[in-house]
Amino acid sequence: MINTNKIAKYPFLLRIIIFLLILAAIWLPVAAPIYLLVKDRNLATILTMGLLFVEFLFLVPRWGKQVYGQTQLLKSYGLVNTRQNGFELLTGLAIGLSITFTLFLVQGLFGFVSWQNSDNLPRIIAEGLLSALGVGFAEELVFRGWLLDELQRDYNNQISVRANSLVFALSHFIKPVAAMLRTWPQFPGLLLLGLILVLAKRSRQNRLGLSIGLHAGLVWGYYIINVGELVRYSGSVPDWVTGVNGNPLAGAIGLLFLSVLAVGMRQMSEQSKGS
Numbered sequence: 001m002i003n004t005n006k007i008a009k010y011p012f013l014l015r016i017i018i019f020l021l022i023l024a025a026i027w028l029p030v031a032a033p034i035y036l037l038v039k040d041r042n043l044a045t046i047l048t049m050g051l052l053f054v055e056f057l058f059l060v061p062r063w064g065k066q067v068y069g070q071t072q073l074l075k076s077y078g079l080v081n082t083r084q085n086g087f088e089l090l091t092g093l094a095i096g097l098s099i100t101f102t103l104f105l106v107q108g109l110f111g112f113v114s115w116q117n118s119d120n121l122p123r124i125i126a127e128g129l130l131s132a133l134g135v136g137f138a139e140e141l142v143f144r145g146w147l148l149d150e151l152q153r154d155y156n157n158q159i160s161v162r163a164n165s166l167v168f169a170l171s172h173f174i175k176p177v178a179a180m181l182r183t184w185p186q187f188p189g190l191l192l193l194g195l196i197l198v199l200a201k202r203s204r205q206n207r208l209g210l211s212i213g214l215h216a217g218l219v220w221g222y223y224i225i226n227v228g229e230l231v232r233y234s235g236s237v238p239d240w241v242t243g244v245n246g247n248p249l250a251g252a253i254g255l256l257f258l259s260v261l262a263v264g265m266r267q268m269s270e271q272s273k274g275s
Contacts, residue, residue: 004066012154016147019063026055053138060146077145078201078208088209089216092200095261096217103248103257104231111234112242112253118228128223136216143168143194144201144211165194182245189249192258193218196265203268222248 007015031048038044057074064073078085107113118124143164151160169190173180200211225231226246233242243251249258 007067012150015150019059023052023056023059026059027052056142073149074145077141077149078206079141079145080207085207085209088204088207089213092210092213092215093217093220094213096214096219097221098217099257099261100218100221100225100248103253104225107242107253108231112237113231113233116230116232118230121228124228125224128220128227132216132220132223135219136212139168140197140208140212140215144197144208148198161195161198164198165191168194168197183247183250185240185244185250186247189254189258192255192262193249196258196262199262199265199269203265203272205272
C-alpha cells in the first residue's frame, strides 16, 4: 500500500507513473464496456477520451490534497476564473485564428494554394470552434498545467520547458506505426508549438488563458480550412514547403510562422519577468 504522504518525495517519473496508474484504474472499468458496446469507433473514442478527461479533472484536486497538501491545485496550474484570464483566452483565440489564415493567404499570394468556395461554412465554423476549445482546454490543462507543474517540482525552468515540449510532441505519435511514419514530419512543428504554449503561459503570470486560446485558435483555423476544403494545393512547390499531407506544421512555411510567433512569445515572457 502506497503512503500518499510520501509520494511527493518520489522522483518525477515515479510520480507520473503512479498518477497514470490511478487514472487508468478509474477509467478502464468504464471505458472497456463502451468500446465493446459502441460499434462506431469514432464515437467510442470520443466518449472514452471525454470520460478520461472528466476523470482527470476529478483526480487532480484529490492528488493535490493527498500528495502535496494543496487544496487549489487547478488554480496553481493557471486555471483561474477571472475576467483577465477570459480576456487572454479570447486574445489567444484571435491570434491563433489570424496566424492560420494569414499563413494560407500568403501561400495563396505566392500561388501555392487557390481558395475555394465551401458548403455549410457556418456549421463548420461553429463545429470547429467547439472542437478547438475542447482540444485547447484539455491539452493545455494536461501539458501546461499538470505535467509542467510536476516537472517544475524536480527540475529547473530550462529542463522543464524542454521536457514539456518534447512530451507534448511525442504524445501526438501514440498511434499505429504506419500512421507514425506518415506524420513524422510534424514533429519539429509540434516541438516548437509546445515551446510557444509554455512561453504564452509564462508571459501571463502563469495563467492558462492565453495558451488555451492560442492553441484553440490554431486548431480552429486549420479545422475551418481543412474540413471546409477552402484551399486546393497547386503542386507548384514540394510538399515540404507547404506541409506534408497538407498539414502546415509539417512544412517550411508553417515552421517559419511558428518561429515568428515563438520570438513574439519569448519577448512577451521576458517583458513579464521584468515588470
